[in-house]
Amino acid sequence: xxxxxxxxxxxxxxxxxxxxxxxxxxxxxxxxxxxxxxxxxxxxxxxxxxxxxxxxxxxxxxxxxxxxxxxxxxxxxxx
Amino acid sequence: xxxxxxxxxxxxxxxxxxxxxxxxxxxxxxxxxxxxxxxxxxxxxxxxxxxxxxxxxxxxxxxxxxxxxxxxxxxxxxxxxxxxxxxxxxxxxxxxxxxxxxxxxxxxxxxxxxxxxxxxxxxxxxxxxxxxxxxxxxxxxxxxxxxxxxxxxxxxxxxxxxxxxxxxxxxxxxxxxxxxxxxxxxxxxxxxxxxxx
Numbered sequence: 001x002x003x004x005x006x007x008x009x010x011x012x013x014x015x016x017x018x019x020x021x022x023x024x025x026x027x028x029x030x031x032x033x034x035x036x037x038x039x040x041x042x043x044x045x046x047x048x049x050x051x052x053x054x055x056x057x058x059x060x061x062x063x064x065x066x067x068x069x070x071x072x073x074x075x076x077x078x079x
Numbered sequence: 080x081x082x083x084x085x086x087x088x089x090x091x092x093x094x095x096x097x098x099x100x101x102x103x104x105x106x107x108x109x110x111x112x113x114x115x116x117x118x119x120x121x122x123x124x125x126x127x128x129x130x131x132x133x134x135x136x137x138x139x140x141x142x143x144x145x146x147x148x149x150x151x152x153x154x155x156x157x158x159x160x161x162x163x164x165x166x167x168x169x170x171x172x173x174x175x176x177x178x179x180x181x182x183x184x185x186x187x188x189x190x191x192x193x194x195x196x197x198x199x200x201x202x203x204x205x206x207x208x209x210x211x212x213x214x215x216x217x218x219x220x221x222x223x224x225x226x227x228x229x230x231x232x233x234x235x236x237x238x239x240x241x242x243x244x245x246x247x248x249x250x251x252x253x254x255x256x257x258x259x260x261x262x263x264x265x266x267x268x269x270x271x272x273x274x275x276x
Contacts, residue, residue, distance in 0.1 A: 003188030012259035018240075036194040043197060047266040050202040051234055054212065056219035058112040058227065062124070068103040071135050072096050 002030040007037040011044045084147050110155045116228035117159035130155035156246045197273050211272050218268040222261050230261035
């Protein structure tokens with residue numbers, strides 16, 4: 001029988017649909033019985049959706065316009 | 080290859096300045112994320128710069144078997160791996176990981192505490208809170224570079240897991256662990272904020 005800890009460990013694989021059928025069913029049966037884990041899984045889904053919406057980006061101080069111009073000039077040089 | 084992308088590549092080859100600006104602003108940050116994950120902060124900027132130059136030179140030979148983004152990420156990945164070999168460095172996959180889950184379960188794997196639905200349910204409502212927005216941003220920046228790259232590629236850029244494994248040169252199970260750890264950290268920050276409010 002799967003436990004809450006298994007759900008916490010496999011939540012991403014469960015959400016991504018990356019688990020073998022038997023394992024997925026084992027977790028599914030636990031979820032049917034455990035409201036806490038259903039709530040936890042829902043929170044993880046909300047976390048992923050929130051991240052997709054927030055779109056945090058790598059910190060980057062590059063002047064992308066200057067870099068684009070440099071690359072453009074390089075491309076012309078090759079012509 | 081999508082028609083728009085084909086057009087964009089033609090514009091790049093013909094030297095359209097706007098196309099260069101678009102491509103660099105679109106892909107530079109994700110390329111930097113991959114370079115930092117593989118080669119570390121110190122070499123990342125150099126690696127990306129070199130990758131751009133290699134990519135621009137190789138553009139006429141680009142066959143479109145993958146998307147432009149994936150192709151660029153493979154170029155930066157190869158450059159970063161070469162740099163790591165040259166510098167004789169290695170990056171730990173577990174760098175900076177702290178388990179937040181272990182203390183939440185008893186010996187039989189049951190939760191000590193109940194988990195409740197969040198009061199603010201939708202992502203839009205969550206992000207309306209500027210304090211939480213800042214917490215998420217900060218938590219993202221604090222993630223180890225490998226986790227940040229895996230999360231960015233999978234959840235934010237929609238890149239397939241198989242490509243992520245190739246780009247980061249890690250096994251599928253490692254990639255899944257990195258993704259899960261990153262999500263768990265962000266979840267934990269939102270959860271703490273919800274509990275405090």
